[in-house]
Amino acid sequence: MTTKLSKDRIVEAALAILDTDGSGALTFRALASRLATGSGAIYWHVADKNELLAAATDYVIGRAMSGVVGGADPREAIRAIALGLFDAIDAHPWVGAEPLQSGMVLVFEGIGGRLQALGVPDRALFDCWSALVNYILGVAVQNAANARHRPQGTERTDALGAIAARWAQLDPEIYPFMRRIAADLPGHDDRAQFLAGIDLILAGILGSPVA
Amino acid sequence: MTTKLSKDRIVEAALAILDTDGSGALTFRALASRLATGSGAIYWHVADKNELLAAATDYVIGRAMSGVVGGADPREAIRAIALGLFDAIDAHPWVGAEPLQSGMVLVFEGIGGRLQALGVPDRALFDCWSALVNYILGVAVQNAANARHRPQGTERTDALGAIAARWAQLDPEIYPFMRRIAADLPGHDDRAQFLAGIDLILAGILGSPVA
DNA sequence: ACCTGAACACCGTTCAAGT
DNA sequence: ACCTGAACACCGTTCAAGT
Numbered sequence: 001m002t003t004k005l006s007k008d009r010i011v012e013a014a015l016a017i018l019d020t021d022g023s024g025a026l027t028f029r030a031l032a033s034r035l036a037t038g039s040g041a042i043y044w045h046v047a048d049k050n051e052l053l054a055a056a057t058d059y060v061i062g063r064a065m066s067g068v069v070g071g072a073d074p075r076e077a078i079r080a081i082a083l084g085l086f087d088a089i090d091a092h093p094w095v096g097a098e099p100l101q102s103g104m105v106l107v108f109e110g111i112g113g114r115l116q117a118l119g120v121p122d123r124a125l126f127d128c129w130s131a132l133v134n135y136i137l138g139v140a141v142q143n144a145a146n147a148r149h150r151p152q153g154t155e156r157t158d159a160l161g162a163i164a165a166r167w168a169q170l171d172p173e174i175y176p177f178m179r180r181i182a183a184d185l186p187g188h189d190d191r192a193q194f195l196a197g198i199d200l201i202l203a204g205i206l207g208s209p210v211a
Numbered sequence: 212m213t214t215k216l217s218k219d220r221i222v223e224a225a226l227a228i229l230d231t232d233g234s235g236a237l238t239f240r241a242l243a244s245r246l247a248t249g250s251g252a253i254y255w256h257v258a259d260k261n262e263l264l265a266a267a268t269d270y271v272i273g274r275a276m277s278g279v280v281g282g283a284d285p286r287e288a289i290r291a292i293a294l295g296l297f298d299a300i301d302a303h304p305w306v307g308a309e310p311l312q313s314g315m316v317l318v319f320e321g322i323g324g325r326l327q328a329l330g331v332p333d334r335a336l337f338d339c340w341s342a343l344v345n346y347i348l349g350v351a352v353q354n355a356a357n358a359r360h361r362p363q364g365t366e367r368t369d370a371l372g373a374i375a376a377r378w379a380q381l382d383p384e385i386y387p388f389m390r391r392i393a394a395d396l397p398g399h400d401d402r403a404q405f406l407a408g409i410d411l412i413l414a415g416i417l418g419s420p421v422a
Numbered sequence: 423a424c425c426t427g428a429a430c431a432c433c434g435t436t437c438a439a440g441t
Numbered sequence: 442a443c444c445t446g447a448a449c450a451c452c453g454t455t456c457a458a459g460t
Binding site: 149200204 | 309310312316319320323324327336337338339340341342345346348349350352353356357360374378385386387388389391392395404407408410411412413414415
């Protein structure tokens with residue numbers, strides 16, 4: 001007889017399936033066979049598939065955030081938190097599919113605390129915090145969505161190239177900007193661009209504009 | 212014999228189902244019975260469910276963007292585009308579920324063109340544009356996700372109140388900021404906050420910081 | 423060309439029955 | 442208390458057969 005079944009072991013097995021074969025492969029039957037048990041047994045430890053996905057998500061986010069060092073400079077800390085989340089979702093694109101919320105308090109607190117440390121006044125705090133947090137979550141989730149919906153085997157650069165080619169063929173009378181920006185798309189660095197956006201928002205909050 | 216089946220009629224029926232009963236109710240069987248045909252007939256006009264959802268999404272976004280008036284002031288135009296997308300996704304929360312991309316060129320072009328009109332220099336254009344567009348899409352999509360995953364019948368304010376209550380109970384040693392911000396959560400105005408974030412990013416791009 | 427609807431290969435979830 | 446696995450009520454998609 002093998003190790004007793006537990007929620008932890010189930011989540012662990014789910015993570016293995018999600019990371020190797022994607023969210024489409026996570027079925028209770030696949031899970032049961034990997035754990036050498038019946039599919040019904042899983043329901044003794046986990047309410048349903050939503051709870052399973054939420055637990056897997058929390059695990060990934062929690063691990064990513066625990067790896068983020070405190071750091072002295074609040075700006076650097078904000079960048080580190082943002083990049084930690086970005087990389088975690090990038091490495092596990094299935095994370096972006098369901099709503100995050102629960103595991104996200106660590107991110108929320110981290111960003112909020114640093115904004116206070118940067119001296120953002122009380123009246124502006126809520127708006128600044130929410131703008132930053134929304135940007136970080138939004139970009140990370142969309143990045144993951146792009147990775148998820150890219151046909152397997154397709155390189156990221158190729159996929160961007162295809163989009164850029166489509167943009168370049170748009171009617172230049174109606175879409176002059178798309179035509180112009182298409183050239184910059186394939187070569188661009190996601191992470192660098194993500195950080196540039198954060199700096200932009202921080203500049204809006206603290207001064208020293210970009211343009 | 213009724214009107215001939217067509218992709219347009221199928222998309223129209225799909226929209227009706229999505230808007231009244233949510234994305235869970237959109238099945239080929241439900242669609243077929245509403246159109247008084249066999250489920251296989253739909254496949255003659257539409258490749259699969261993904262194409263159907265993409266077409267429905269494009270329709271909603273296209274209509275929302277066509278309602279946005281040009282306007283003289285680029286800042287106002289940016290706000291109008293952003294709010295148009297925000298409201299469209301808010302009214303049809305199922306839109307945020309699949310990747311947008313295709314219908315999004317209108318938004319991309321609209322924002323990009325106005326940034327040029329505002330005099331953003333070439334070297335900063337790509338980063339500024341992508342930060343703004345990412346923020347707008349990110350917030351709109353997450354807002355829709357929250358609406359989608361809120362138990363039906365629950366009021367938005369109640370749902371936010373529940374989250375705030377959870378935040379208020381966190382350990383104040385570890386989560387001082389969450390405790391502080393919890394009070395602001397239930398009463399806040401999504402749209403106003405969304406606009407505040409856009410102003411913040413524009414301030415970062417153009418100067419005149421908030422703090 | 424276009425439509426019909428049964429059939430196929432799946433799902434998540436439940437539940438009587440076992441230990 | 443915990444596990445088993447067949448059974449139920451669904452899906453998306455296909456396809457022989459019709460018009």
